[in-house]
Amino acid sequence: MARSPLTLAALAASAVPDLAVSGTRGHSADGAGEYDSALLSTRDGNTVIVRVPVSQVAETEQSSDLVALRALTTGIRSRLPFDVPQFLGQAPVGGTRAIVYGFLPGEHIAVEDVPPGDGLAGSIGHAIAAIHALPTSFVGEAGLPVLSAAECLSSTTALIESAASTGLLPVALRDRWRDAVADHSIWQFQPTVINGALTADSFLVEDETVTAVLGWSALRVGDPARDLHWLLAMNPEAADGALGAYASTRQVATDRQFTQRAMLYAELEVARWLLHGREVRDQHIVDDAVQMLDGLVDRVHSNTVNPLSTATGPILAIDDVEAMLDRTPGDRSSARPAGMRPVTEDDSATA
Incomplete structure (x- = not known):
C-alpha cells in the first residue's frame, strides 16, 4: 500500500532536522509507481520532495543517484548552467530509506x-x-x-x-x-x-x-x-x-x-x-x-x-x-x- 503524503512528511521531518512542514501533496509524476513520493511546502516558503523506493530496482537506482549527487560538489555544480537536485537528508524506513531533496521546478517535455x-x-x-x-x-x-x-x-x-x-x-x-x-x-x-x-x-x-x-x-x-x-x-x-x-x-x-x-x-x-x-x-x-x-x-x-x-x-x-x-x-x-x-x-x- 502506498504511503500517504502525511506519512512521508513525518519521515521527511525525521530525516531533516528543523524541517517545518506547512503543507503536503502527492507527487504522482515521480517514477511511474517505483517510488512513494510527496511534495512538502515549508514554513520558510521553500518546497522539498521526499521519496521512498518501493522496489529493489528503485532502491538501487536511488542509492546510486545519492552517491553521484554527493560527488557533484558545490564547485562542480558551479560549472553547470543548470540546477542539480540537492540532497537534504535521509531516514530509514522498512528496509530502505526515505530521501529528501530540494524540489526543482520546471516541466518535462517529450x-x-x-x-x-x-x-x-x-x-x-x-x-x-x-x-x-x-x-x-x-x-x-x-x-x-x-x-x-x-x-x-x-x-x-x-x-x-x-x-x-x-x-x-x-x-x-x-x-x-x-x-x-x-x-x-x-x-x-x-x-x-x-x-x-x-x-x-x-x-x-x-x-x-x-x-x-x-x-x-x-x-x-x-x-x-x-x-x-x-x-x-x-x-x-x-x-x-x-x-x-x-x-x-x-x-x-x-x-x-x-x-x-x-x-x-x-x-x-x-x-x-x-x-x-x-x-x-x-x-x-x-x-x-x-x-x-x-x-x-x-x-x-x-x-x-x-x-x-x-x-x-x-x-x-x-x-x-x-x-x-x-x-x-x-x-x-x-x-x-x-x-x-x-x-x-x-x-x-x-x-
Whole structure:
C-alpha cells in the first residue's frame, strides 16, 4: 500500500532536522509507481520532495543517484548552467530509506515535442556539453566508474555476447552488432564525464531553456555518445540544433563515428530490455523484447541508409528504435525505464 503524503512528511521531518512542514501533496509524476513520493511546502516558503523506493530496482537506482549527487560538489555544480537536485537528508524506513531533496521546478517535455531551431534544442545541447566538459578527476575520487575507450568497447561487446547467449537474439542483429564493435575505427574517442542515463525525462525546462537535470545514478567517465543517442529521435531540425550547440560548446566534431556509436547504443537498448527480463525472470518482458528484436530486424532490412560500420548492413532509424522502446509489457502507458535500472557500460560486462 502506498504511503500517504502525511506519512512521508513525518519521515521527511525525521530525516531533516528543523524541517517545518506547512503543507503536503502527492507527487504522482515521480517514477511511474517505483517510488512513494510527496511534495512538502515549508514554513520558510521553500518546497522539498521526499521519496521512498518501493522496489529493489528503485532502491538501487536511488542509492546510486545519492552517491553521484554527493560527488557533484558545490564547485562542480558551479560549472553547470543548470540546477542539480540537492540532497537534504535521509531516514530509514522498512528496509530502505526515505530521501529528501530540494524540489526543482520546471516541466518535462517529450523528445518528439522539442521544437526545431536553436531554442530548446540548443539549450539541451549546451547542457550535455557542460556535463561532458567537467573535469574527470572528481568521478574517480568519488569511487565512480572511470572507463577508457577500450573498456567501453569491451563492455559493449560483452553486452552483445550476453544477449547472443540467450539464444533469442536474431542472427542478423548479432552479426551486425558484432561487425560494429569489430570496426575499431569508430571506437577512437576521448572519454568524458557522462550522465550515463540521459533521456528527455532527465530535463526540466522553463521558457525553452534547460533549468535542471535529474537522474544521476549512472554518473561516470565513459563514451560521450551514450548521452546523445536519444537526441537522434528528435525531428531532424531539432537534432541538428542540439548537436550543433553541443559541438560548438565543446569545440568538437560530432562526426560519423560519433553518430554511429550513438546509433548502436540506441539499438542495444532492446538487448538491455531482453537481459533485464531474463534477470528478473519475467517472461512477459522477455517476450516483449523478442518481439521488439524481430521488429528491429524487419525495419533494418527495409532501411537502406546509415550503416553502423563499413561491414554492416543498414541500421534502423533512431526514431523507430525509440518508438519501440516507448512500449512496455502489460500497461503500455507506463514508462519502461521506471521499472528498469539503466544498464551501463560496466554492468554489461557482467550481465
